Amino acid sequence: MNHKYFDIVIVGTGLVGLATAHSIIKDFKDLRLAIIxxxxxxxxxxxxxxxxxxxxxxxxxPGSERAINCTIGREMLIKYCKENKVEHDICGKIVVATNQNEIESLYKLELNGKQNGLSGIKMINKKDIKKVEPYVDGIEALFVPQSGIINYRSLAISLFQKIRKNKNVTVLTDCKVQKIDKDCVDTSLGKLKYKYSIFCGGLHSDRLAKLDNICTQSKIVTFRGDFFRLNKNVKNRIKNLVYPVPNPKFPFLGIHFTRMMDGTIECGPNAVFTFKREDYLKNEFSFEDTFDALSFKGTWKLFLKNWKFGLDEYKRAFSKKIFLKEINKLVPSICENDFKYCRSGVRAILLKKDGSIEDDFVFEKNNNNLHVLNAPSPAATACLSIGDKIKSKLFEC
Ligand SMILES: Cc1cc2nc3c(=O)[nH]c(=O)nc-3n(C[C@H](O)[C@H](O)[C@H](O)COP(=O)(O)OP(=O)(O)OC[C@H]3O[C@@H](n4cnc5c(N)ncnc54)[C@H](O)[C@@H]3O)c2cc1C
Structure with missing residues (x-):
């Protein structure tokens, strides 16, 4: 392939890239679009x-990109799922306080939810917790009717099938972007010329921005999350979604229980610093990724500030007994033999030089190249809204 020309090139086929392609095609059917x-x-x-x-x-x-896009995106997502028969279930969730110290944070969360337009959320007492989730122990909980479950892989496939129907779309897999210019990318399959480009590189978004000479003061560091599955004999201990009260200092929601679309119950994820950006097995190592993370001042500042949290996460990642302690805070009747490790995911965290974590979605533009630098959770929920936003940003002067 040599110097193929496209109106728009989108890099990355995660939900952000796919939803962006879907949004563009809706309005501009005749544009030549490449997805890499x-x-x-x-x-x-x-x-x-x-x-x-x-x-x-x-x-x-309230007012952040995450709040706005989550609210709009959730509604768009549910509409899309209904119209395109993507299985999902708005089953509601509870966030459970298990000790008195968490009550204040729980009330703050309720207020925050209301400010973000969540009507119908309400505090429930110990007795009512048992009506919603009979095996969960808590002193008070926040019930959130708007939360739900979905198989995001099915959503991605549905979006991809719709995108592919457009004859002006070219999809190039096994095609890595290696160099970026103003109107051209060098890939492992050759050069592609374009008028506009959009980079949705997830775990590698900072590297793509660097290739484009965008001078970011931030770096992606990665945290693995391990998931465990409850055995069949204890599957009934959870009906839907059960969350702890999150520690407001960290961008993680804490180990929670989730009913998956196939009916199984998972618990997780923890948050363990990884020595490889795509570390899905517990002990993978990449020299490039480790050097990149550890040569960045922000990483050390984050470690020093939160060494106890980091150490606890490490211990928990290698000890089922410690993990059990965490889940027993919510469901005391689960034993060590009642659950098994099932899978891992890795989150991209955009870290600033001072060791603080970038809280919001971040977009950067360089001429006609637009980079999605930070798209953490709830970017899967919000992907359709983010896609619309990227489309309008792309053509802004
Ligand atoms: C453990 C975990 C739990 C989460 N839970 C939820 C949840 O329940 N609900 C929710 O809303 N969100 C959740 N999130 C967050 C959500 O999944 C992400 O925010 C979202 O998927 C980000 O999508 P993305 O398209 O930006 O990135 P990705 O899905 O990572 O896609 C990026 C793509 O870019 C490609 N790419 C990168 N570099 C290059 C290159 N040089 N050339 C070509 N291609 C490249 C990659 O291969 C990849 O396919 C969770 C995330 C994790 C990890």
């Missing part, structure tokens, strides 16, 4: 290795 993916298959990283939850918008700072 470095893997042999589409959508095999964050977008398919996540918790499978349709987030309500409970946690995000």
């Amino acid at each position: 993916e470095k893997e042999k298959e589409i959508c095999i990283h964050q977008s398919q290795r996540n918790s499978g939850v349709i987030h309500s918008g409970l946690y995000y700072k």
Whole structure:
């Protein structure tokens, strides 16, 4: 392939890239669009290795991109799923306080949810927790009717099939972007020229921005999340979605229980620093990724500030007994033999030089190239709204 010309090139076939392509095709059917993916298959990283939850918008700072896109995106997602027969279930969730110290945070969460437009959320007492989730122990909980579950892989396939129907779309898999210019990318399959490009590189978004000479002061560091599955004999201990009260200092929601679309119950994910960006097995190592993370001041500042949290996560990743302690806070009747490790995912966290974590979605533009630098959770829930946003940003002067 030599110097093929496209109106728009989209890099990355995670949900953000696919939803962006879907949004563009809706309005501009005749544009020549190329979608590039470095893997042999589409959508095999964050977008398919996540918790499978349709987030309500409970946690995000009112007015932030995450809050706005989650609320709009959730509604768009449900409409899309209904119209295109993507299985999902708006089953609601509870966020459970298990000790008195968590009550204040829980009430703050309720207020935050209300500010984000979540009507119908309500605090429930110990007795009512048992009516919703009979095996869950808590002193008070927040019930959120808008949360749900979905298989994000099915969503990705549905979007991909619709995109592919357009004869002006070219999909190139096994095609890695290696160099970026103003109007051209060099890939492992050759050069592609374009008028506009959109980079939705997930775990590698900072590297793509660097290739484009965008001077970011931030870096992607990655945290693996391991998921465990409850055995059949204890599957009935969870009906839908059960979350702990999150520690407001960290961008993770804490180890929670999720009913998956296939009816199994998973618990997780933890959050363990990885020495390889795509580390789905517990002890993978990449010299490039490790050097990249550890040569960045922000990583050390994050470690020093949160060494206890980091150490606890490491211990928990290698000890089922410690993991059990965490889940027993919510469901005391589960024993060590009642669950097994099933899978892992890795989250991209955009870390600033001062060791703080970038909280919101981040987009950067360089001429006609647009980069999605930070698309953490709830970017899967919000993908259709993010896709629309990227489309309008792309043509802004
Ligand atoms: C453990 C975990 C649990 C989560 N739970 C939820 C949840 O329940 N609900 C929710 O809404 N969100 C959740 N999220 C967040 C959500 O999954 C992500 O925010 C979202 O999937 C990000 O999508 P993306 O398209 O930006 O990235 P990705 O899905 O990672 O896609 C990026 C793509 O870019 C490709 N790429 C990268 N570099 C190149 C290159 N040089 N050349 C070509 N291609 C390249 C990659 O191969 C990849 O396919 C979770 C995430 C994780 C990891």
